[in-house]
Amino acid sequence: MMDFGQQFVIQNSTLLRSDHGKKDFFLLQSESGLRVILQLILPIIFLLLLSIALPGPVHAADDALAQKIHQIQDFSDRNNEEGIKQLQQLKQNLPPNASAQARLNLIEVLSGLLYDAGRVKEANALYDEYKSLAQQLNDKETLVLISIFDAFDVYEKSGFDAANEHLDKLAAEVEKRSSVVRYRYAWARAQLSFAQGKFDGALKQYLLMLDLIEQLPRRQLQARMYTWQQISNLYLSGLKDAKKSYEATTEALAVSSALTMPKAYVEILIVRGAALSQLKRNHEALKEYDTALGIARQEGLPFAEAAALFNIADQYLILKDYRRAEQAARDSIAVSERLEDKFSKMGAQVNLGLALAYQGKIKQGVDLVNESIEFFRKNSGKQAIESINGELAAMYESAGMYKEALVLMHEKQALSEELYQAEQAKESAKLQEEFNAEQRKKQIELLGKDNALKDADIRNHRLRQMVTLLASIIAALAGCFIYMLYRRSKKLNAQLREMNTQLEFHAVRDPLTGLHNRRSFITLMSTRVARVENERREGPYGNPDCMILLDIDHFKHINDTWGHSVGDMVLKEVATRLRSVVRDEDMVMRWGGEEFLIFSPKSNPEQITNLVERVLRTIGEDTFMHGNLPIPVTVTAGFISVPFSDVPEDICDWERALQIADMALYLGKTHGRNRAYGLAKLLVPHEDAIPTLTHDLAAAIKQNMVEVIEVLGPPQTQAHV
Incomplete structure (x- = not known):
């Protein structure tokens, strides 16, 4: 199974899309490492939330017209294309005495149907007509609604604070308006909170929308389905709670029907599939995606079709069925090209490239993936690039191309650190x-x-x-x-002093293990040069500092086999065992994920090998127990002294040394795990060795530039799978 997957979770058609290119691309990582790409595209187009009609003044001549619009709208839930045809014909033949409210209502409904059909340019043109008509007639209700949607234009120009301030100014006016306007105002608040990462605030607004649904004049069932779908997506993509997301989709499906409301139904199925995938119920997830794809194709919903195909391709990659992954990715690209949706196409192209590479067509696949990486790099997609690098490195490793995998992992690590x-x-x-x-x-x-x-x-x-x-x-x-x-x-x-103490503790400690975190070590190292210069280093080696970088072997297998609660237990037990073997002055950190770092100041290099041996033995000798369940755990490590082999620290500082230790760790991974590789000393002048050593440890060893120490862990009676 792949370390990372990528899945598009399609937002409801009310998340505005267009060919104007105003797109915000958000990557959200789940606990299991699954990447969820949430595409939030907000152009200048008015698209009604589930096309809920605005209540306006009713004229006698409009009774039959309003009823006709509502009938077509309800019919379009089952047949989108036919609904568009009927509404366009109705628009062309509107009676001269039709009121402004009726005209506005017709444009609202038609724009939503056009977008669902992928006819974005036509929908954009309708929005201009809609806005012009509302301003001409000074329709207060509609103008407030347009002002709500203007918040997204404000966001794109000036950021979140300006957008929220824009909505704050509308609050008093919104309270005077209909339940539909208040419902959409809560939606806008929720979307901005979601995009900012203020997930509790977004959830509060979605719950308010559920309360307002009872006051809507019509289409309450559609609104309820949409809101539950948004809540399930929030749990999945924002709060990283796949179980609650799955439960929310169950609530939505309980009031849904694929026959009467296929558009809302298919979007719920896609989120439900993503939640099942995160819960490792991969075949169930694939079934939900297949169902969604069938409905999307039958009802002519191209955006939902592209999203379903993307997720199907990704799911086949997880299941290692690369031929089917290739076909689904090609189909997703074809749909995205029809929609002129470059972001979706490039995301699907990553899946296609991986599927080809895993089938042995490595150059062809890597070229496609690199093309997508360049696109995301130009469009501020650093998180996307970080995720794709991890995917590509896993492919290289499976193909035995360890050098290429190592380069990508270093790029991924640098991006991770930057983010x-x-x-x-x-x-x-x-x-x-x-x-x-x-x-x-x-x-x-x-x-x-x-x-x-x-x-x-x-x-x-x-x-x-x-x-x-x-x-x-x-x-x-x-x-x-x-x-x-x-x-x-x-x-x-x-109380303030206590709060400051708590904030200070959480700023430098990992909440799960209680160990120091990466930030605390970086802070310590920022004062290293001045501190070392003021200290007197004695002994034949000058008592350098030592860094040991460790990684739990097959940790993903532990999570996949026994669950994340067992994985958390293993992390905490590893932390406890590491603390038991180091000196009081040594510093043990959770470096990230399943990686740990031991910093041993003023160490004798001759004793470091003994410390590394104790670490491997302490972790791997005694099986971890979860109740009556034995969990075999070993670690692989890389270690180095700072300064290294009398090389001045302005040439090889602690960051460079840690990079070398990381390559030594990776060398241990490629040689069977449950072992450690350390660098003893340089065998050639540092001017010749450092350029090669800091980029390719294997090459430096092969050229006899450096002396390497290998420490083997305790024998294992039961091998990891």
């Missing part, structure tokens, strides 16, 4: 802003109370002049009040 640091900076700024806001709030409260005390003191002074006894009583009461304020202020300060 990690960007996310950490964002989160740190957010936490600091929240803390500063809380501090400002407390200061304002205390200032207000202080001003109140000053006012009271002035009044007391005047009263003392009049009545001495009364002034004494007031002074006593004021003293008690001040004392109470002091006690309260002291308590608040203690």
Whole structure:
């Protein structure tokens, strides 16, 4: 099974799409490593949420026309193409006395049907007509609705803060409007929260939409299906809870019908398939995708067809049925080309390239994947590139092309670090802003109370002049009040100190294992040069620092076989065992995923081999137990000293040394795992060795540039599968 899969989760047709190219591409990684590509495309086009008609003024001449529009709209749920034909004919033959509300309603419904059929340019043109008509007639209800959708244009030009501020200004006006407008306003809030990663806020808005559905004038069932589909996608792509996503799709399907509402039904099936895939129920997921594909083709829904084909191709890759994966990927590309959807085509092309490469057509497949990588690189798709690099590296490894796999893994690691640091900076700024806001709030409260005390003191002074006894009583009461304020202020300060301590702990500790995290080590290393220069290093080797990078062998197999709860148990037990074998001054970190790092300052290189041997033995000698279930666990490691072989640190610093240790770890993986490779010393001048050593350890060993130490782990009675 592949380490990573990629699946398109198609949003409902109400997520706006067009050929204008205004696209935001979000990659969300699940706990199992499955990549979910959520395509959120927001152009200048009005597409109704499930084409729920706006309640407007009803004219007698419009009764029959409104009823006709509603009948065609309901019919289009079962036959999209025929619904378009009937509405276009109706639009061409509108009676002269048809009201503006009827014209607006017809355009709303028709634009949604055109988009579902993939006729995007025609739908865009209708939006311009719709907006112009609403402005000409000064239709307040429709203009508010257009203003809601303008938030997405504001986002594309000025970002999330400006878009949210735009919606904030509409809040009072929205409250005066119909339930349909309030429903769509909640939807816009939910979509922006989702895109920002504020998943709790998005869920709150979706739940509000469920409450508003009861007040909608019609098509409540369609709205309920759509909202549950959005909730299930939120659980899957945002909150990383595949089980709850699956349960939400069950709620949606309980009120659904493939015969009466195929468009909504097929989108729910696609999200349901993605949830099943994350739950490792791969054959069930494939069945849901196949069902969705059949309905999409039968009803003429090309966007849903492309998404279903993409997921089918990915599922066949997971199941290692590469021939079928190739065919599904080719079909998905063909549909995306018809829709002129470049993002979908490039995503499907990754699956096609992987399917071909796994069938032995490596150059042809890699060329296709690299073309997609270049596209995503030009369109700010760093997360997509990171995921694709992992997929391609896994293919290279399966083909025995370890050098190529190693290069890609280094690129992936660099991208992961870049994305990690960007996310950490964002989160740190957010936490600091929240803390500063809380501090400002407390200061304002205390200032207000202080001003109140000053006012009271002035009044007391005047009263003392009049009545001495009364002034004494007031002074006593004021003293008690001040004392109470002091006690309260002291308590608040203690709580703030405790919160700061908790924030500081979580900023440098891994929540699962309690070990230091990557950020804490990077912070420590940022002061390394100054610290080492001030320390006196004694002994024949100068007591260099040592870094040991470890990776749990076959950890994905543990997760796939026994579940993520057992995987978490293994991570925590490995952390406990590592702490038991190191010195008090040594630092053990969870470097990421199943990787750990031991930093042993002022070490004797002669003793490091003994430490590595103890680590391998401590992890691999005694089987891990989960209840009565034995879990065989071993690790592979790479280790190196810093400074290395008397090479100045301005030439080979700790980051370069760690990169070399990572290559040594990978060398251990390719030689059977449950072992460690360490670098003892250089055999040639560092000017000759470092350029090769930092890019290709295997080549440096082959050219006899470096002396390598191999440490074998304890024998295993039961081999990993």
